[in-house]
Amino acid sequence: MRNEHELRRVVVNEMHLRRWPALMPDCTVIQILRQVTEAERDKEREALSQLPAGATPDPSPNPRHFQARFADGIIFGWERHSEATAATLFIQRSAEFALDPTADQQVATALGWLMDLPGKIVRATRIAVVGDEASAQAMLPRFAFAIDDIVSCHVGDGARIWSDFHLRDDGFGAVLVAANGMPASDLSRTVQRLQELGNYRNLALLGLPIAQRGWKVFDTIEAELAMLGARIGSAEVTDDALLTEVTGLSMELMTEAASSDFRMSATEAYGRLVEERLDDLCIRPCAGFQSLADFTQRRFQPAIRTCAAHRRRGEVLAGRTAQFISLFRTRVETRIENQNGRLLHSMERSISTQLRLQQLVEGLSVVALSYYLIGLIGYVLKGAEKAVPALPATAIAAVLVPFVVLATWFAIHRLKARIFRH
Structure with missing residues (x-):
C-alpha cells in the first residue's frame, strides 16, 4: 500500500496479542520470566532460532511474540515486554509434571532448553491445572504448601487456586488450579491473568530494595543539609567551603535520583497493572483461607507505598537543596553588595578629596x-x-x-x- 505509515503494521499487530493456547484440565504450565538487557536481546533471538530437534516454529507477524510446538502436547510460547521476557511451556499431558517435570524425557528436554535462555530470572512458576476441587484436594498434600501462608480463593468464573508463593528447592514457585467446569478459553485467560498478576508483582517489587537502600542515602543527605543550614548564617564559614559541600550534596542527590528514577517509575506503572489484574480476576475468598487479594494488599501495597515515598522524599530533598542554594546565592550576593557599597563609599570619599584638592x-x-x-x-x-x-x-x-x-x-x-x- 502506498504512503503507508511506517508504524501502522506495528500498531495493528500490537492490538492482536497472541493469547495462550486453550487449557484443558489435567495439564501443566511452566513459565519463566526473565529481565533481559539490550545486550542480551540478540542472544535471545539466536536461541529462539535454534529450537530443540523436532520443534516446529509457528511464525508470528509481531516480533514480540513467538510460538513453537516442541512435541505432541508440548507448546512453547515466548512474549517480550518492555524490560522482561516471558517464556512458557504448555504441557497438555498431565498435571503431574508440575510436581516433577523430569518424569518425561521430552518435557525435561524442553524445560532444559527453556532454562538456558539468556536473561536473569525474575519469576519461575509451575502451574498444575486439574478438573475440579476434589482432584485438587487429592494433589494438595504433595505440593506441601506452608499451612500458615497458604492462599486459596475462587477466581474468574469458578476456578479455584492454591499456593503459598514460596520458592521450592529448584527455584520454582507452585500453583494448583481447579478448573471447576470452566470452558477451556476462559480457563486459559484466567490462568494467564493470574500469571500476569504475579509477573507484574515481582517486577514492581524490584524497586523495593533500591528504595530501602536509597532511604539511607537520603538520611545522610538530609542530616548534612541540616548542618549546612545551621552553618550558612555563620560568618566564620567561607563561601568556598559552603559551595564545595552543597555541590557535593547536589551531585549525590542527582546520582541517587538518576539511578533509581526509572525503577521507581516502573514500580508505579507495574503497581497499577497489578491492581487491574486483581480486578480482572474477580477474586472471591474461600472460608478459612486468605485470598489472593488479601495477600497482595497486605504484602504488596506497603512495598509500593515505600517506593512512592522514596520518590517523594527525593523530590522534597531536591526542593530543600534548591532552597539552600538560593539562600547561599543570597548570602554571596549580599556580601558582594556590601563590598560594592564599601567600595563606592571609599570612591566617594576619594573623589570628594580630589575635588577639594582641585x-x-x-x-x-x-x-x-x-x-x-x-x-x-x-x-x-x-x-x-x-x-x-x-x-x-x-x-x-x-x-x-x-x-x-x-x-x-x-x-x-x-x-x-x-x-x-x-
Missing part, C-alpha cells in the same frame, strides 16, 4: 596667575610713570588687583567649562 589648586592657580599679571601690569605702569611723572602707577596697580583676580578666575572657569563640554 578647588584648592584652582584657587592657587588664580592667585598665581593674578600675581604674575599684576606684576606685568606693574612693570607697564612703572614704565609709563617715568614718561609721565604725574602718573600714580602704584595706586593704579592697587586698584586693578581685584579686577585682575576676578578676570583670571572667570577665564579659568570658562576654560574648564569648555573642556568638560567636550
Whole structure:
C-alpha cells in the first residue's frame, strides 16, 4: 500500500496479542520470566532460532511474540515486554509434571532448553491445572504448601487456586488450579491473568530494595543539609567551603535520583497493572483461607507505598537543596553588595578629596596667575610713570588687583567649562 505509515503494521499487530493456547484440565504450565538487557536481546533471538530437534516454529507477524510446538502436547510460547521476557511451556499431558517435570524425557528436554535462555530470572512458576476441587484436594498434600501462608480463593468464573508463593528447592514457585467446569478459553485467560498478576508483582517489587537502600542515602543527605543550614548564617564559614559541600550534596542527590528514577517509575506503572489484574480476576475468598487479594494488599501495597515515598522524599530533598542554594546565592550576593557599597563609599570619599584638592589648586592657580599679571601690569605702569611723572602707577596697580583676580578666575572657569563640554 502506498504512503503507508511506517508504524501502522506495528500498531495493528500490537492490538492482536497472541493469547495462550486453550487449557484443558489435567495439564501443566511452566513459565519463566526473565529481565533481559539490550545486550542480551540478540542472544535471545539466536536461541529462539535454534529450537530443540523436532520443534516446529509457528511464525508470528509481531516480533514480540513467538510460538513453537516442541512435541505432541508440548507448546512453547515466548512474549517480550518492555524490560522482561516471558517464556512458557504448555504441557497438555498431565498435571503431574508440575510436581516433577523430569518424569518425561521430552518435557525435561524442553524445560532444559527453556532454562538456558539468556536473561536473569525474575519469576519461575509451575502451574498444575486439574478438573475440579476434589482432584485438587487429592494433589494438595504433595505440593506441601506452608499451612500458615497458604492462599486459596475462587477466581474468574469458578476456578479455584492454591499456593503459598514460596520458592521450592529448584527455584520454582507452585500453583494448583481447579478448573471447576470452566470452558477451556476462559480457563486459559484466567490462568494467564493470574500469571500476569504475579509477573507484574515481582517486577514492581524490584524497586523495593533500591528504595530501602536509597532511604539511607537520603538520611545522610538530609542530616548534612541540616548542618549546612545551621552553618550558612555563620560568618566564620567561607563561601568556598559552603559551595564545595552543597555541590557535593547536589551531585549525590542527582546520582541517587538518576539511578533509581526509572525503577521507581516502573514500580508505579507495574503497581497499577497489578491492581487491574486483581480486578480482572474477580477474586472471591474461600472460608478459612486468605485470598489472593488479601495477600497482595497486605504484602504488596506497603512495598509500593515505600517506593512512592522514596520518590517523594527525593523530590522534597531536591526542593530543600534548591532552597539552600538560593539562600547561599543570597548570602554571596549580599556580601558582594556590601563590598560594592564599601567600595563606592571609599570612591566617594576619594573623589570628594580630589575635588577639594582641585578647588584648592584652582584657587592657587588664580592667585598665581593674578600675581604674575599684576606684576606685568606693574612693570607697564612703572614704565609709563617715568614718561609721565604725574602718573600714580602704584595706586593704579592697587586698584586693578581685584579686577585682575576676578578676570583670571572667570577665564579659568570658562576654560574648564569648555573642556568638560567636550
